[in-house]
Amino acid sequence: MGSSESVLQARGRRAYEWGRLRWGSKRAILVAAVAGSALLTCTNLAATSGCVLLLALLVTALLWRGQEFAEGVRPGLVAGLVPFVLPVVSQATGYFCSATVCLFLPTVCVAGGVVGGAALGLQGRRPFGDHLGFWVAAVSVTAVVGSVGCLMAGLAGIAGLAVGLLLGAAPVLVARTA
Amino acid sequence: MTALAAGDRQAFHPVFVSLWPLLKAFTSRHLPPADAEDAAQQALVNVMSRATEYDPERDALPWALGIAAYEIRTARRKSQRRREERALAEDLEGRAAAGASPEDLALARDLEAALEEALRDLPESDRETLLLHARGERPDVAGATFRKRVERALSRLRGAWRQKHGL
Secondary structure, rough: OOOOHHHHHHHHHHHHHHHHHHHHOOOOHHHHHHHHHHHHHHOOOOHHOOOHHHHHHHHHHHHHHHHHHHOOOHHHHHHHHHHHHHHHHHHHHOOOOOOOOOOOOHHHHHHHHHHHHHHHHHHHHHHOOOHHHHHHHHHHHHHHHHHHHHHHHHHHHHHHHHEEEEEEEEHHHHHOOO | OOHHHHOHHHHHHHHHHHHHHHHHHHHHOOOOHHHHHHHHHHHHHHHHHHHOOOOOOOOHHHHHHHHHHHHHHHHHHHHHHHHHHHHHHHHHHHHOOOOOHHHHHHHHHHHHHHHHHHHOOOOOHHHHHHHHHHHOOOOOOOOOHHHHHHHHHHHHHHHHHHHHHOO
């Protein structure tokens, strides 16, 4: 390949990578906008904003990376929806909550995590379901999406989410491999 | 192309190697050599930039050639604009050079440059109208219609001139 074609190839590669980044970030902005609805009911604005930003960056990076990593984003978002929505709705409706704290929230996060974990386990039938990158992406997206909601319950909520995810995913994954 | 769209970087080189000659051949058939290479390069860069948006349901080659066709149209429009500007410049130069002093020539050149700058801000249709009017030609439209077009184009040129030179 001549030097001018090498230069053109380099230009092409740069255009490709920038194109992937633009494509990924457009989708990440949509995800962040939806997740940002938690800011309306959250008790810790800074931490929740940080979590939403982390989610946007994570989704951008995974979509940019592509292949099994990009494939894991949608299952992660779907699985993270329940642990995200439950605490937000609990806080918004004030059910079992006082003005500043929701003692019910950590339990809600565990329950949401169980549902999310089970949903994650079932997603494994997708293409790339046997790839480690798929699971890394799906689990991390689920955890961050769920955290946006469960941050309202503080560390107890996050820990509840993690426990719930494990409790939900483990039986499904064991049943699949058996 | 499908693999490249999914993020498989290993697919980049094979796609480049197969697509580049095809894009060059396509643009060469529709543009002069000087413009064909530039258009082909820009088309390739645009194809790679949009590779992630490629729909695997579609054929890759027609999709890529569609992007190349857009670059061919762009190159033709630029070439047409260059020809129009050159014709206008030659016209002004000719008129200014007839029995003019060096100062007059310098003034005429400055005026020409300022006029070119103002013309660049106008839409293509306005430039075409003014060029035809300057040549004393008229397109195949009614006289009143063409006069109206000239009037509007001159009004927009005056606006652009005032904006740039404050006169």
